[in-house]
Amino acid sequence: MASAAEMLEVRNPRTGEADHRIPVSSREEVAAKAAALRENQRAWEAMGVEGRCGVMARWLGAVKARAADIGEADAVDTGGCHTSYIQGFITMGNIGGWLEDAPKAFADLAWKGMSTSMPTVEVESQVVAYPITGVISPWNAPLMLALLDAIPALFAGSAVLLKPSEVTPRVIEALFETVREVPELAKVFDYVTGPSQVGQAVIEEVDTICFTGSVPTGRKVAVACAERLIPCNLELGGKDPCIVTENADLERAATAVLRGAVYATGQVCYSIERVYVHESVHDQFVALLAEKAGEVRFNAENPKAGHIGPFTFAPQAAIVTAHIADAVAQGATVVTGGEVENIGGGLYLRPTILTGVNHDMLIMQDETFGPCIPVMAYSDTEEAIRLANDTHFGLTASVIAGDAEEAKAIGRRINAGGIFLQDTFLTFAKLRTFGSDSFGWSGYGSPRIGPESLRRFLRRKSLLTQTGAVADIRNDHHLDEEA
Incomplete structure (x- = not known):
């Protein structure tokens, strides 16, 4: 000891x-x-x-x-x-x-x-x-x-x-x-x-x-x-995107994005950290999201009663604050949240929605690991996919569209190991089914879930038994018999 x-x-x-x-x-x-x-x-x-x-x-x-x-x-x-x-x-x-x-x-x-x-x-x-x-x-x-x-x-x-x-x-x-x-x-x-x-x-x-x-x-x-x-x-790490199409059920999308982004104070490797919404429904989506975000409560008074807790690791609050400040300095607008609150010594941040963001900002490039939801408008599906793939990471991604087939068509083109369709935060659904690989900087090695993940801890040997006659080097026919 x-x-x-x-x-x-x-x-x-x-x-x-x-x-x-x-x-x-x-x-x-x-x-x-x-x-x-x-x-x-x-x-x-x-x-x-x-x-x-x-x-x-x-x-x-x-x-x-x-x-x-x-x-x-x-x-x-x-x-x-x-x-x-x-x-x-x-x-x-x-x-x-x-x-x-x-x-x-x-x-x-x-x-x-x-x-x-x-x-x-x-x-x-x-x-x-x-x-x-x-x-x-x-x-x-x-x-x-x-x-x-x-x-x-x-x-x-x-x-x-x-x-x-x-x-x-x-x-x-x-x-x-x-x-x-x-x-x-x-x-x-x-x-x-x-x-x-x-x-x-x-x-x-x-x-x-x-x-x-x-x-x-x-x-x-x-x-x-x-x-x-x-x-x-x-x-x-992850910098997981969510694409919301113009045909999506926005009520469903806002509910799914909010939970996917702020659950566990956003301190989840597959949290939603970037949201791309079709320009025709962008403002409506943001309004719905802000309304729902306003109903999220801290657990400061009772750890079992609120929706999100403090930052587990105090230095993470400073990282998140720096990402927000960088975005604001470059023209982003904070719609909700934005300020870390010290409550009884714990560091809390309300769901922070930002608009007017772009890929020059830290909050759209680096892993934030906090309850932040930067929302960016896109004009067509090709742009949405390009933006979703504009990252070094590739852990998971989400697509919420008019129907599952539309979502799946987009999801097949996103570079990430797990693609959640018509929802977010679905990783647990594959735990005992099969694994998936991490793309880019999100990981290295074999899948860590699914029955195949057992293979990570095993080395395979082969035992080879000759049941017939052994080969005789004197019978190698490629030799020049006259030599």
Whole structure:
């Protein structure tokens, strides 16, 4: 355990006060935990997927018993996001889903038969887990995004070393109370805490990395992994667009855009951050959106009663403020919101609608990660698609049109991994169905959701058995027999 001099204070996003402390794991502690995990992983993988499912089913029971406590801890970390309070139940769904999906995923990877290119050779597949998966998770949705990688890695047979964000560590402490109730799991699932250098130490000790966070940090993670020649899977930023066509139901569109942009105070990787509306309905749409935005309430008085909470990470409020100021300086108009409010030490921002925006502004180019809705008019479909694709990012996008077919025709031409049609915020719909890739700067590596995501933690081997005669070099017919 670290000494008092090696403790890090943690801010409460609702009060602005440092009311929690975490130890800063030393490089030696990280190495020791990794060594123990590596030793224990062999028995974990040897259980086979059915054996691991039995252990994970017991963990599911432990999580169920503490689901409410886990949600409360997540809510303290985030400032009271609605999703936080149900994180225990989301975790149960994650584990339960993989209890059903993991055996089938392994079965789908198995193959045995005769070679089509060498008919006397029997080919059999084998999958081998990476011994240790390192998970470096972000401060937004701290538990959900950590476990989106950690849980399938465990089902795959990896041990997992988790480094949560130092901004939101409380929920991980609550989670590991349940892990310790399952001794077999506790031997292969551990965590370390502290700032960025702890994450660097994790990269030096593991065999593959899953990182969720910003593009600049993701680049550093990728370089560090490249230097060690280990794989990494990165989910990075987004600047997700929504196109609203002239035939769209504007009531529906305004409702969907508002939620997609400001849910969780806009601190979601697939939040709507750019809105393109046909010029013929632009003003009507903005008026509807502003009316709905005016009904969104802070949760300052009661974290379970309002619609949006404070900024989880205080410096993010300054970034959002800078984006708004840059837009206004270049001619944008703030229709609603626009000013960060300090309420009891928490930093809040009302849904901020901006018009008169263009792609020279930070708010239309860089990830804002706050409850801002810049709305830009377009003249025709070609322009809308061009504007939506004018970005380095490509995580998700939304299209709300007159009907689903019109929306789908536009969506097929947008460069993003997930396209939401006639709504926003539909990522959860594909969780157990199939994954999608991130485009551009939004990510690197294999899909992190769907049954196929288990493949990230496995290496495939082939066992080749010659059932016929062996080849004799003296019978190679391409040689010149007279030579």
